[in-house]
Amino acid sequence: MRVQVAIVGGGPAGHLLGQLLYKAGIDAIVIEQRSQAYVLGRIRAGVLEQGTTDLLDEVDVGARMHREGLVHGGFALGFGGAHHRIDLNKLTGGKNVMVYGQTEVTHDLMDARAAAGLATAYEAENVSLHDFDGPNPKVRYVQHGVAHEVECDFIAGCDGFHGVSRASVPAAALKTYERVYPFGWLGVLSDTPPVSEELVYANHARGFALCSMRSHTRSRYYVQCSLEDKVENWSDNAFWDELRSRLAPELAESLVTGPSIEKSIAPLRSFVAEPMRFGRLFLAGDAAHIVPPTGAKGLNLAASDVRYLARALAEFYAGSEAGINHYSDTCLRRVWKAVRFSWWFTSLMHKFPDAGGFGQKIQEAELDYLIHSQAASTSLAENYVGLPL
Template identity: 85%
Template sequence: MRVQVAIVGGGPAGHLLGQQLYKAGIDAVVLEQRSQAYVLGRIRAGVLEQGTIELLNQVGAGARMHREGLVHGGIELGFNGRHHRIDLHKLTGGKRVMIYGQTELTKDLMDARAGAGLTTVYEAQDVTLHDFDSDQPSVRYTKDGITHEVACDFIAGCDGYHGVSRASVPADSLQTFERIYPFGWLGVLSETPPVSDELIYANHERGFALCSMRSHTRSRYYIQCALEDKADQWSDDAFWDELRRRLAPEVAEAMVTGPSIEKSIAPLRSFVAEPMRFGRLFLAGDAAHIVPPTGAKGLNLAASDVRYLAQAFAEFYAGSEAGINNYSDTCLRRVWKAVRFSWWFTSLMHKFPDDTGFGPRVQAAELDYLIRSEAAATSLAENYVGLPFE
């Protein structure tokens, strides 16, 4: 097979890039190690920035999102037994976010790709990347016991943190930066109505809590937990009891509880790999960076990366190499701003195990400043809805 771009990874980043390239008239194939059902079975984030919403509209994959997604113009910060609203819409000159599950977004992109008759290879095993330091790169994989080779102009590594793309880069060509947080998130998905019309981020002496949702009838809740905790150690009743303790009394009383339909624990980390380009190989999304979910930036950063990458490829085929040459630097400027915001918001809202004096008092002062200073609230709002693209 010969294509212009081989996309490794069939999650939201790979499929969004594929749809952009299709709209630009650039031939691409998507190679995914897992089955389609496996990819769609992963429970992931669901807060879309304004720019991500617009990008999905541009590639023709936004119709169901607008029918079923929940538009939010604000978030609530909970502390000292009270909740305070940050008006994102007002503070950012009219911008909002959309609550729409990553699984649903990925399905929409998959359907758009299939509807256009474009090639996606699922269960592509033993993927290897070759000669990306030359102008004749290729990708090999095994499918049904047969080895295949894709010759291409470029390889887009959209296969996540544990994927083959970043692992194929020589170690001495890569610089990584990482921070591991000393806690995790225990998350529960339930067929219950959300306790609030907007997301609630709660700072409490017992630990962080987040009240989120996937629809008007499906809720997603999180509590900060110890890294060594296991999901099966937490009964549903224990989870709901602990969540209630961390919320304002009137919110806790209004909460509708029910059996969990999914329960898992996720560790929190910040990770950045530099650069994001190696010859004809380009990293995007989780293959290049991870942020803690507090700021809702992971999926949105992936969308930002592939937006820049699609533009760079389009410029290349129009006769300019400026886009591909600047890709890494352009992406990393936005990445590090998102890493900063996610680190700040995580540090503000969580209880750190070894910090019992100075830290909590600084958190209390910062939270009080946020609700009293329009400038401080505006900074939070601008980052939450998404900084402008370059």
């Protein structure tokens, strides 16, 4: 099989790139290790920046998002027994974020790809990348016992942190930067109405908490926990009691609880791999960088990566190599700004094992400064809604 671009990874980054290339008239195949059902079964966050929602509209998959998504013009910071609203709309000149689950984004992109009859290979085992340091790269895989080889002009590695794409790069050609945080997030999904109409990020002496949602009737809540903790150690009642203890009293009293429909613990890390291009292999999304979920930047960074890549490839086929030559530098400028914001917000809102009472007081002082300084609030808001593409 011969295509112009082989996209390795069928999550939101790979499928969004596929739609962008389709709109540009570029032939591509999406190759995904897992089944379609498995990909759609992964529970992920879903706070979309304005730039991401605009991109979904650009590839004609935004209709359901606009019907079912929740537009948020602000969020709350909780500390000192109260919560304080950050008015995103006012502070950024009218910008908002959209709460719409990553799973739903992926579903919409998959449906659009299927409707257009575009090539997608699910359950592709033993995926391997070859010859991307020359003009004729190849991707090989086995699907249902049959070996396949895809010849292409370029490979887009959109297969996540543990995927084959970054692992295929010679170690000497890659430089990585990483910070692993000494805690995780225990998350619960429940069919209960959200405790607040907007997200609430809570700083508490017992640890961080986040009140989020998927819809008006489905909520997603998190509490900071130890990396050594186990899901089976947490009954639903224990989780709800811990969450209440970290919220302002009026929120805690109005919290509606119920049985969890999903419960998991996620570790937190910051990670960046440089560069993001190796010959005719391009890394995008989690294959190149990871951010803690505190700042809601993971999916949005992946969207900006594939936007840059799609435009670079369109320029290449129009006769210019400038876009692909500058792809890595262009992406990394935005990546590092998002990594900085996510690190800062994580450091501000979480309890660190060695911080002690002094660290807690410093966090409270900075939070107090944030809500009383328009300059500080504006900086937070500008980063949260997304820096310019």
